[in-house]
Amino acid sequence: MKNNIINQVIILSLIMIVGVYARKKDILSKEASKSFSNFLTNVTLPCLLISSFNYSYSQDMIEKARIMFAYSIIIHIVLILVSRVLTFKYPENSKKVLRFATIFSNCGFMGYPVLESLFGKIGIFYGAIFNIPFNIFMFSIGIMIYTGKKDLKTLKEVLVNSAIIATILGLIIFSFSIKLPYPLFTAMSIVGSMTTPLSMIIVGAMLSEIRVKDIFSGTLVYYVSFLRLIAVPFLTLGILKLLNADKLLMQIAVIIEAMPAAVLASVLAEKYGADTALASRSVFISTIISMITIPFIVMFL
Template identity: 65%
Template sequence: MIVRVINQVIILSLMMLIGVFAKKKNIITEEGEKSLSSFLVNITLPSLLITSFNYRYSEKMIANAESIFLYSIIIHIVIILLSKVCAYKYEDKVKKVMRFIIIFSNSGFMGYPVLEGLFGKVGVFYGAIFNIPLNIFMFSVGIAIYAGKNDIKNIKNVISNPVIISTIVGFLMFVFSIKLPYVVDTTLNSVGSMTTPLSMIIVGTMLAGVKLKDIFSGFQVYYTSFMRLIIVPLVTVLLLKLVKADSFMIQMCAVIEAMPSAVMASVLAQQYGADSKLAARSVFITTIISMVTIPIVVICIQFLTKT
């Protein structure tokens, strides 16, 4: 499995470099980047999610789906509390960014490709279930962290999000054993297969737009990256061992939590007047470092789940 992880990380890194090259050469413009991101979120990712539920109904998969949904809730509640302790001594603008970075992983752009590479379509299936609470927390608690209050409108936006809708549709298809016509299923599979390369190319275009001057300076970004990439996945493993989760569920959840920071960290920081430069740097650095830490975390997970 370790060789598979390393190979997957290398493949994703090369895809990301293609995005960097395309952005630097202006093959993909700013407007093109936004269009590609919109196309991914609204078309290819929902297609991938719907086809990931194309399994024969079984009680075991339903039980696993229920378990991973509950585990996601427990994990995020604990990490929300942990982030408050870890960032308490910093000024308000910095604290908000640090907490968001620690709590929310890039489970979409980076998470699904890695899960698919490690576990196949079943990885995307369980990842989609895990990400329902994650997205709800991100656009409720995450907004509250930045804005200092709850915003009900964002809860409505979560419910109407194409990713959430496609997850619900796919899950209902799975539960009621609804099979799509061959032509539709093949089309969705083909479109969904574009998600992995497209997502990493988009991440590359985002990284290409970050100014390198002074980007690697300052303790805060490394401290937050260490919490996001090492401590959070290890806390996830320990939590799930406490609740007697099986090794497969532990590996699934920990791999998702080993992902770099969610790109929304910098978008929301700018929108709500937090330290947007720190947020952008954190997204950049966690993404780069994760290329090394993901294989390390997977090795540690395998060791910890055997003991």
């Protein structure tokens, strides 16, 4: 198991390096990287999610899905409250980035590939359930952290985002034991299987945009990396231990929370005038360090 985890992380890291190389050499342009990102979120990821629900109906799985949904709500509420305490002494612009990066992990671009590599389709199944509250919190509370005000329009938009729609469709397919025609299911599975390599290439391309100079200076990026990669996973583990959680659900939830800072942290920082440099560096540093911490967290579990 230990060697399998290390091998999977090495494989994902090597694919990410391909993205760095392709972007540095301009084989993959900035515009192409954005297009691939849109293609992933709107096509390959929904296909992966829908195909991951291709199980015979099981009351046990439905019950566990409900429990996972509740776990996600509890964990994110705790993180929202705890992040306020852990970042209160920092300047407002920095505090916004620190709170967002602490609460929200890169569960899309990196979470799903890691879950699939460790647990297969069942990992995607429960991961998709966990990420429904995650997305709602990120595009409501997350944006409120940056703006200091409510943004109901954005919340309405996230409720019709492709990942959530795909998850709902998958749940319908699962709940009613709908069998997709073989050619359709196979095509969807093949397209969905592109998500893992494509996501790591995109992450690599994003990281290549950050200037090496001054990336590693200062202490804040290491503080937020510690919170995101070590403190949050172990806090999640503690919460789920107290709730006497199912072992598989606990492992999946902790691994999702062991992912680096969400790429959206830097996008929103730029949009709402927060510390963009800190946000970009936090995403970069936490992603690099996660190559070491993710195997550690998984082996600990």
